[in-house]
Amino acid sequence: MTGAELMYVVGFFITVFGSIFGVWKYLDGKLTANRKDTEKVAQDLAAHKLHAAETFATKASQAEQTTQLLRAIESVGNRIDGVHERLDRLYENAPRRTTRG
DSSP, rough: OOHHHHHHHHHHHHHHHHHHHHHHHHHHHHHHHHHHHHHHHHHHHHHHHHHHHHHTOOHHHHHHHHHHHHHHHHHHHHHHHHHHHHHHHHHHHHOOOOOOO
C-alpha cells in the first residue's frame, strides 16, 4: 500500500467515525432537551396531584358523600317497602260491582 492509498483509507475511516459521532451528538442533544422538558412536566404533574389531593379528595368529604348516598339509598328502600302496603290497601278496599238486573 502506498502512502496515498493509506491516507485515503485513514481519511475514509475518520469521515465515517466523524459522521457517526456527529449523529450521536445530535441525538444526545435532542434527548437531553426532551428529558429536561419531561422533568418539568413531571414536576408540574406532581404539584397538581398534591393540590388535587389536598383540595378535592379529603377523607372528611368522602365520608360525608358516603353518608349522603347511604341516606338516599335508605329512603329509596323505604319507599319500595311502602309500595306493597299501598297495593294491599288497594285490593282490600276494592269497590264491589253491582249488577243491574
